[in-house]
Amino acid sequence: xEKDFAQLNYYEMLDIxxxxxxxxxxxxxxxxxxxxxxxxxxxxxxxxxxERKEILxxxxxxxxxxxxxxxxxxxxxELIKEGVLDPAxxxxxxxxxxxxxxxxxxxxxxxxxxxRSSDLKAKISQNQRISEIISRQEIKGxxxxxxxxxxxxAIETIHQQTKIRLDYLHWIEDDKIEKLPAPxxxxxxxxxxxxxxxxxxxxxxxxxxxxxxxxxx
Amino acid sequence: MAHxxxxxxxxxxxxxxxxxxxxxxxxxxxxxxxxxxxxxxGAANLHTMVDVPYPEKCFSDFVSKKIPDMEDTVLPTPFPxxxxxxxxxxxxxxxxxxxxxxxxxxxxxxxxxxxxxIIDLGAGTAFNTLDFFLxxxxxxxxxxxxxxxxxxxxxxxxxxxxxxIRHYFSAIEFKTLEKKVKEHxxxxxxxxxxxxxxxxxxxFPEKFTLIKKDFNSFHFKLILNQLRxxxxxxxxxxxxxxxxxxxxxxxxxxxxxxxxxxxHDAICQRVSFLDRYxxxxxxxxxxELNRKMSNSPGExxxxxxx
Numbered sequence: 001x002e003k004d005f006a007q008l009n010y011y012e013m014l015d016i017x018x019x020x021x022x023x024x025x026x027x028x029x030x031x032x033x034x035x036x037x038x039x040x041x042x043x044x045x046x047x048x049x050x051e052r053k054e055i056l057x058x059x060x061x062x063x064x065x066x067x068x069x070x071x072x073x074x075x076x077x078e079l080i081k082e083g084v085l086d087p088a089x090x091x092x093x094x095x096x097x098x099x100x101x102x103x104x105x106x107x108x109x110x111x112x113x114x115x116r117s118s119d120l121k122a123k124i125s126q127n128q129r130i131s132e133i134i135s136r137q138e139i140k141g142x143x144x145x146x147x148x149x150x151x152x153x154a155i156e157t158i159h160q161q162t163k164i165r166l167d168y169l170h171w172i173e174d175d176k177i178e179k180l181p182a183p184x185x186x187x188x189x190x191x192x193x194x195x196x197x198x199x200x201x202x203x204x205x206x207x208x209x210x211x212x213x214x215x216x217x
Numbered sequence: 218m219a220h221x222x223x224x225x226x227x228x229x230x231x232x233x234x235x236x237x238x239x240x241x242x243x244x245x246x247x248x249x250x251x252x253x254x255x256x257x258x259g260a261a262n263l264h265t266m267v268d269v270p271y272p273e274k275c276f277s278d279f280v281s282k283k284i285p286d287m288e289d290t291v292l293p294t295p296f297p298x299x300x301x302x303x304x305x306x307x308x309x310x311x312x313x314x315x316x317x318x319x320x321x322x323x324x325x326x327x328x329x330x331x332x333x334x335i336i337d338l339g340a341g342t343a344f345n346t347l348d349f350f351l352x353x354x355x356x357x358x359x360x361x362x363x364x365x366x367x368x369x370x371x372x373x374x375x376x377x378x379x380x381x382i383r384h385y386f387s388a389i390e391f392k393t394l395e396k397k398v399k400e401h402x403x404x405x406x407x408x409x410x411x412x413x414x415x416x417x418x419x420x421f422p423e424k425f426t427l428i429k430k431d432f433n434s435f436h437f438k439l440i441l442n443q444l445r446x447x448x449x450x451x452x453x454x455x456x457x458x459x460x461x462x463x464x465x466x467x468x469x470x471x472x473x474x475x476x477x478x479x480x481h482d483a484i485c486q487r488v489s490f491l492d493r494y495x496x497x498x499x500x501x502x503x504x505e506l507n508r509k510m511s512n513s514p515g516e517x518x519x520x521x522x523x
Contacts, residue, residue, distance in 0.1 A: 004415060005463060015458075035455050042455040045368035046463070 005055060009084060010062035010075065018076070018089040022067060029063040120198040123151055130199070138212040139205060144193065145173040151197055162192040169193070183210055219252075219329060221353035222510070223336040225346065225377075227369025231361050232442035233257070235480065235490075236503075237337040238266035242491055243507040244333050245299035252291065252331040254302045256349050257339035259312030261304025267294045268487060272303035277311055279325070280318050287325035296489075300331070314345050323352055340369065342376035350377055354435045357510075358468065361443045362452055374437075378464060379410040381431065382417070385424050394420070411464055429465075437468045440506060443476040471509055474502040 011018050014028040035042050036055050047055065065071045079085035124130050130150055133143050148155070155173070159166045168189065171179045180186055190209050194202035222240070226233050237253055244251040255263035255276065264272045272292055278284040292301045304311070314322070326334065338346050350356045356377075360370040386394060398416045418425045441453045453470040460468045477499035483490035491500050 004411075031455075034451075035459060041362060041364060041367060041449070042452055043459055044364045046371050046459060 006058065009079060010066055013059060013062045014066070018079075018085055020066075025063065025066045029059065029067075032059050117198045120151055120153075124199060127151075134199065134205065137208065138215070139209040140212065141171075141173045141175040144190070144209075147199060148173075148197060153197060158193060158196050161196050162189075164189050164192060177213065177216070180213075183214070186210065186213075219331045219334045221326070221334045221336065221355070223338055223350045223353055223356045224359060225338045225350045225356060225373055226340065226359040227361075227366040227373070228340040231340075231366050231369075232359050232474070233340075234263050234266050234337050235484070236357070236359055236440065236442070236474075237263060237335050238489075239491060239503045240507055240510075241267065241299055241333075241335050242296060242489055243504060244335075244511070245296050247511075248298065249332040250298050250300075251333045251335065252300045252302065252329060254326070254334060254336045255304035256336050256345075257304060258307065258314060258345060259309075260339055261307055263337045264301060264303040264305045265487060266484070267296070267299065267301055268489075269294050269301055269303065270487070272301070272305045275303045275306045277304070277307040279322070280311065280314065281308065287322075288329060291329075312339075312343070312345075319345055319348060323348070326352065342373055344380070347377050347380040351381060355438065357438045357440060357471075359440045359442050362441060362445075362448045367456075374460060374464065374466065374468075375408075375410050378466060379413065382410060382413060382428060385428055385431075414465070432466060435467055437466065438471045438510065439468050440471050441473045444473040445476045472502060472506045474506070475499045 005013070011020070014025065014032055016024055016028045020028070033056075034040060036047075036052065036059065038052060043052070065075050076085060076090045080087050080090070127150055130147050133139070133147055136143070148158070155166070155169055158164070159169055168181065170176075172186075172189065172193070181189070187206050187210050190206040191202050194200075194205055199205065224233050224237050234255075234257070241251050241253045253263055253267065255261040257263070258276075261276075264270070269292060274284060274290050274292060276290060279287050279290050284290050287302070290302050292303060294301050326336075336349055336352070338349055340346075350373075358370050358374065360366045383391060394413065394416065397420055398413050401416050401419075402412050414425070414428070417428065439453060439457055444450070450473065453473060457468045457470045460466050475498040477494070477497050479494045479497055480490055480499060483493050486493070491503065494500055
């Protein structure tokens with residue numbers, strides 16, 4: 001009643017916003033075709049053959065204009081000149097890509113203090129006890145726990161950063177040898193644990209850990 | 218004042234009477250005093266749906282002045298809170314209700330003291346049907362997803378649309394309008410009320426604003442009945458979209474009612490479908506519809522043009 005169909009602009013015709021993306025335009029055209037096609041039940045008997053033909057031709061023109069970036073820009077400029085369109089509204093909205101890895105993951109809770117690697121490194125170089133432990137030939141879970149406690153890092157923080165299961169971390173620290181995973185995995189865990197605490201050289205220390213574990217068995 | 222829900226749709230089988238009786242029962246069950254009026258003049262059968270097989274009074278008695286007050290033609294039904302004005306023994310010429318009787322009927326309906334009044338209308342686009350439908354701003358269209366039924370409901374919508382425009386013009390004005398439409402758009406264009414409106418906009422701008430305001434206050438509703446599994450569920454919203462775009466009428470899609478063999482059984486056994494088969498999909502759909510519509514009763518009776 002406001003306007004005849006022929007007077008609608010292409011965006012109104014397809015029921016989309018002026019900043020619709022190509023995907024939305026395509027979906028809208030598809031939906032419109034479903035409604036206006038000659039064999040569509042929805043518009044059966046609503047239009048005469050001639051009217052339907054006209055509408056379909058208009059829709060096609062609207063779609064082919066909007067889907068083509070260059071033509072769309074020309075058309076937008078026409079609309080802006082007529083004062084129908086606000087320049088700020090045009091153009092597909094810039095959408096940043098959705099991170100496929102992060103979106104489902106729990107955000108770090110603020111209660112967990114963030115560990116800064118520079119602080120940790122400074123602490124390690126100053127702490128006698130830690131350098132003493134590191135220089136040992138035999139390294140056990142209890143030693144790792146001591147290092148962690150000296151540095152004042154919570155076990156949950158390590159769990160969050162390394163994604164190692166919390167119960168594994170506890171078993172490692174408490175030296176529950178029967179529960180520990182196979183050495184290949186264990187070595188990786190220890191390495192990650194040490195790297196998280198910025199203890200160097202992580203690779204070597206983890207080798208010593210595994211060696212002393214095998215030694216015991 | 219009562220909420221008035223006229224129900225209109227295509228020829229037999231689209232579910233007008235079934236919907237009227239089901240909604241009536243649901244409202245009555247919820248404790249609302251509800252009246253069903255069978256205004257399917259000349260083809261009344263609503264009384265069969267609500268288990269009043271032998272109504273002793275009917276709408277005709279009011280028209281023929283045998284019963285002067287419309288309130289006295291109301292019959293109780295076996296269901297508490299549900300009342301009926303039957304059309305069972307209407308005289309055979311009732312379908313041609315004269316104009317002044319129609320006005321009298323509308324005025325009497327407006328005076329009835331009920332919470333909800335559901336009017337079951339006949340098929341077709343007779344002036345009587347259209348005027349009864351326009352008794353409320355909340356008329357309900359019902360159709361099945363079949364071309365025949367959809368064709369009829371579109372026709373009904375257009376007829377109602379034109380009827381409403383007609384109210385804004387005197388007979389002579391309307392004749393000139395008719396002439397002008399033919400001048401502008403060719404001979405067969407008068408069948409499309411949207412063409413008429415575009416001419417009204419050019420030739421009678423002040424009337425156009427009035428009509429536009431009037432149409433914006435209408436909130437018709439659409440219900441799709443007998444939807445089978447394979448049917449397109451999106452059809453209802455799409456129909457409303459077309460109506461909005463090309464006719465400028467607000468039609469809200471309320472919902473679908475699933476097709477159910479049991480409806481036939483219930484009608485044949487003359488029991489309430491909702492009581493007999495309360496756990497079918499169709500019954501769920503009906504309850505859902507009733508809930509939605511009771512929440513948005515909207516504006517009421519129009520007697521301004523009488």
